[in-house]
Amino acid sequence: MSAGGEALFSRAVPNDEAAIRRMIDDAAVHGRPVLVVDMTSSVAVLALIVAAEGAIPVAYVSGLAMRRAGDLYAGAAKTDPTDAQVLADFSWRNADRLTWTSVTDELLARLRILNGRDTDLAADATRAANRLRDALLAVVGGSGKRRRWKG
Numbered sequence: 001m002s003a004g005g006e007a008l009f010s011r012a013v014p015n016d017e018a019a020i021r022r023m024i025d026d027a028a029v030h031g032r033p034v035l036v037v038d039m040t041s042s043v044a045v046l047a048l049i050v051a052a053e054g055a056i057p058v059a060y061v062s063g064l065a066m067r068r069a070g071d072l073y074a075g076a077a078k079t080d081p082t083d084a085q086v087l088a089d090f091s092w093r094n095a096d097r098l099t100w101t102s103v104t105d106e107l108l109a110r111l112r113i114l115n116g117r118d119t120d121l122a123a124d125a126t127r128a129a130n131r132l133r134d135a136l137l138a139v140v141g142g143s144g145k146r147r148r149w150k151g
Contacts, residue, residue, distance in 0.1 A: 001092040012081070015043060020050045034059065036091040036098065038066045038083070052104070059098035061090060 001007055008030050013023045027033035035051045036059045037044045051058050061069075066083070069090040073082070091098060101107070 001088055005089075005092055007085075007088065010081075010084070015046055017046060017050060020047050021054075024050065024054060024056065032057075036061060036087060038063065038087055048107075057100060058102070059091065059100045061087060061098060065090070065097070 009026060011023075013019050024033050024035075034057045035047060037047065038061045048058060050056075066087065070083070070086050073086060
C-alpha cells in the first residue's frame with residue numbers, strides 16, 4: 001500500500017517460489033517490501049523462507065486480530081482476496097500493533113514441526129470419523145434399509 005493507503009497492486013500469487021520472488025521484486029519498485037502473514041502453516045512457510053533469504057522484514061497478525069479486522073468489512077464474504085485486502089489494510093493502519101519477527105532456521109524448523117503435528121491431528125480426526133461412519137453403518141446393517149435409531 002502507498003503512504004496514502006492506496007493499493008499499489010493486487011494479484012493472486014500461487015505458492016510458488018518464482019511467483020513469490022516476482023511479487024517481492026514488483027513491490028520493491030515502490031519501496032522496501034515487508035511480508036505480513038496471518039498464518040504460519042505450511043502455506044506460509046515458502047513465503048517465509050523467501051523473505052528470510054532476501055532479508056525482508058516479516059510481521060505476524062494473529063488469527064483473532066484478523067477476525068476482528070474482518071468484522072469491520074461488513075457484508076464481505078470471506079475469500080482469499082478479501083482476506084488479503086483486510087490483512088494489507090490492517091497492516092497499513094496498525095503497523096505499531098504488528099508482531100515483527102526475524103525468520104531464522106530455528107523458527108522455520110519449529111513451524112515445520114508444528115505443521116507436521118497439525119497434519120497428523122487432521123489425519124487422526126479423519127480416521128476417527130471414518131471409523132465412526134463404519135461403525136454406524138454396521139449398526140444400521142448392510143441390507144441397505146435404514147433403521148430408525150432408538151437412543
